[in-house]
Amino acid sequence: MDLKSFVALHMGRHSCCYKQKLRKGLWSPEEDEKLLNYITKHGHGCWSSVPKLAGLQRCGKSCRLRWINYLRPDLKRGAFSQQEENVIIELHAVLGNRWSQIAAQLPGRTDNEIKNLWNSCIKKKLRQRGIDPNTHRPLSEVENGKEKQQLTADNEKVPIVSNELNLIEAATLKPLAVSSSGSKIINTNNNKEGSGSSNLANTQQKQDFFLDRFGTSHESTTAASCRPSDLMGYFPFQKLDYKPNIGLSMNPNTTLCFNPNSSSSAMISEFNSSMTPPTILSPVSSSVFQTPIRVKPSVSLPSDHNPSVGSCDVNGVQNWEASSFSNNGSGSSSSIELQSNSNFFESNAFSWGLADCGRSGEEAHLRSLENEPAEDIKWSEYLNTPFFLGNTVQNQTSQHVYGEVKPETHFIAEGSSASWLLNQHQQASQPTDIYTKDLQRFAVAFGQSL
DNA sequence: AATATTTACAACCGCGCGCAA
DNA sequence: GTTGCGCGCGGTTGTAAATAT
Structure with a gap:
């Protein structure tokens, strides 16, 4: 031998x-x-x-x-459908190269199959459409970002992910380390006050959170490589100068009730004014927005974690007034200000995924019923994607991924992205760890944006 | 028609985790 | 606490088919 x-x-x-x-x-x-x-x-x-x-x-x-x-007898053979590809793209934007988790959302498909499809086909498609498959952002933006990062790396130790980190901090409604900073005017513009010293104490922790939660093995070694798009879907309002006063009511147990008196249209119009491409979508469907959303207790926060949040009524319905959230701990009414350069809405990733979807008659019907701009319906489509309705994915053979809006009076948030992501996270870590708690806070906050 | 290149898919490999001894 | 084992995951390589030259 x-x-x-x-x-x-x-x-x-x-x-x-x-x-x-x-x-x-x-x-x-x-x-x-x-x-x-x-x-x-x-x-x-x-x-x-x-x-x-x-x-x-x-x-x-x-x-x-x-x-x-x-x-395995339960394998689905044959080519991937467009819907499946869309699901993979969206999940990849959140999960990165966690093929097994992506495969778990696509019954009959294996992680290996999906991985191969991604490497041989989807990557190429995305690049052809000017999207960086790693970041899910426009290639030009990614390239510029790299150059800028190179130029500023030595001067500013603020990671690219700071925008998203600040966003999630905003979404968690209180500082990760309560004592570190009283002021929480969230400013996610790069290089501005929002990423100043008061946030730095938490930066590593939060960065670790994202790297742990979203990073892939080959991309997680530097902060800069953490894909900003990892938060796509988490924060549909990223592009907005989002000053929500959406009148969301919620109490500490399980049910989120949207206040019908709140003005979603203001937010929508603000949103509309801040976006340009026709494929960009309104963040909410009013049909969804005006209906209660039930959230599993696992998603909601114990009130002692966030005493400023809400109160519990006799029905166990949490009254969560978004407008009364204090982001400075004072309990006074103040808005959560999100300002971001992270161009979620300028990213083509989602519009790419939706590009093949025609407008259905159902859609038009709903639009006429609600007298809302077209974008609202598109958003409801988006909310109906497997990313938001995990159960839809599980049953994707019978329902179009970007299918019709189902104007139920409520839906189970177990199928929502927030709880879905929480479940995903809980699969990977102990529920008691700080990141899970943060994610729980986020999950609650995310319910706010629905 | 022969050869080179590309593509798509199958399989291998190393690593890390959980668990039991 | 350590070790060995089984398993699952993700990156990488190998290979056959398809396509281009």
């Missing part, structure tokens, strides 16, 4: 393959049949023992992979 063979046999092979000479490479139909027959009859049990019991000259790991990626 020459050195090359020795190395190939002993170094490049998984430990389970050391002892015997095992087959590698493509599976033959006979091998497939053996494995399929065995697992069909006995289940896989311990994978390391499967090949022996099934009469295969393969390692258990290889058998497992073959089963999961190819032989």
Whole structure:
């Protein structure tokens, strides 16, 4: 045996393959049949023992992979639909290269399949449309950002993610470290006061949060590589100079009630005035906006975490007056000011995903009913995306991803992005860690923006 | 028709995590 | 606390088919 063979046999092979000479490479139909027959009859049990019991000259790991990626009976075969691609793009914007989590939202698809599709197809499509597949932002913006970052790196140690970090801080309604800063006028413009020293104490912590939550292994080594678009979907108002007084009512338990007296139209008009492309969408559908949203308790905050938030009525309905949120801890009525250069709405990622979706008759009907601008309906479409309605994804074979608006009086927030993301996070960490708490705070705050 | 290149997909590999001994 | 094992994940490589030259 020459050195090359020795190395190939002993170094490049998984430990389970050391002892015997095992087959590698493509599976033959006979091998497939053996494995399929065995697992069909006995289940896989311990994978390391499967090949022996099934009469295969393969390692258990290889058998497992073959089963999961190819032989499993519940696999959906065939090309990815446009809807599936859209889902992948949106989920990738949030989750990064967490293929298994993305695959979990696409029944019948494997992480490997999705990963391959991304690397071979979607990446290319996005680039052709001028979108950076890593950041989900326009390529020009990304390139400019890199240049700017290079120029300012030495002078300003404020990471690019600061915008999003500030946003999430705003959304959490109180400082991550309460004692660090009393003033919380959130200013997410780069290089402005909002990223000043009072926030720096938390910057690393928050950065870690994002890197932990969203970063991918190859992109998480620097703050600059944390994709700003990771927050797409979290903050549909990112582009706005958002001074919400949306009259959202909520109390500490489980139910969010939107105050019908509140003015969403003001926000919408403000929103409309700040956006340009026709594919950009209004943040809310009034049909959704005026209806209660039930939130699972796991999403809501214990009142002692945020005593300034709301009160509980006898029905367990949380009265959460957005306008009365104090972001400086004083309890006085003040708005949460979000100013951002993070051009969520200038990013083409979402519009790309929606570009193929025609306007339905249902849409027009709703628009006429509500006498709202077209963008409102588009937003309701968006809210109906799997990103917001995780359950929709699970059942995506029966419902168009960007399907019709369902004007129910309420919907379960378990399927909303906030709780969905929380669930995702809880899968990855202990629920008691600080980041989960922050995310919980965010989840509550996100309900506000719905 | 032959060869080179690209594409799409399958499979491998290393690493890290959880768990039990 | 350490070690070994099984498993799952994500990055990378290998390969066959398709396409271009």
